[in-house]
Amino acid sequence: DAGITQSPRYKITETGRQVTLMCHQTWSHSYMFWYRQDLGHGLRLIYYSAAADITDKGEVPDGYVVSRSKTENFPLTLESATRSQTSVYFCASSESPRAGVETQYFGPGTRLLVL
């Protein structure tokens, strides 16, 4: 049971390039989330998805695009990478939109460096 996986785990890119981070979950959870983690900020929500073809902006969506054509996949694209997007990116999934006992399960993270 793989759970939730992210690829690549590490990525170095250059300013202006397009980068796509992949997220795949095997639980058939309806809800999926993308966070970025920066020192001093904890995790901040970029985008979330309630189901296939349903996505919405989180706290810091600028410069990012998401899609969800299949329930199990939720790719995050940086259309034109900037240095400020250097961060660790976490994907998460949940059975319920109500965070509580039914918590969000996190992937292992992708470390992205934009030069």
Add this chain to the structure above:
Amino acid sequence: AQKITQTQPGMFVQEKEAVTLDCTYDTSDPSYGLFWYKQPSSGEMIFLIYQGSYDQQNATEGRYSLNFQKARKSANLVISASQLGDSAMYFCAMSLPRTSYDKVIFGPGTSLSVIP
């Protein structure tokens, strides 16, 4: 403003001792949830414990307990009998119900080091 504050950037504790990690929160929502996550050096986020704003009793999960003081808006994590494997970053988080999903806000984290 909705915010999570963790005032201890780093903490040290002797193995087998108890340690308290501080967390204060700010929200005007009457309904919310409070979480703690552990992030070891390998990077994954591990859920530890949850407390609902209407829960009367403090949450406990094994060696973890959440000291919930609603009037003071604090949700401190207590780890009893620390182990070397407890060395990690710890994040306090708050969930706030919204129309379509629960908004989750994370604090900046506390780095815990357990000393043999």
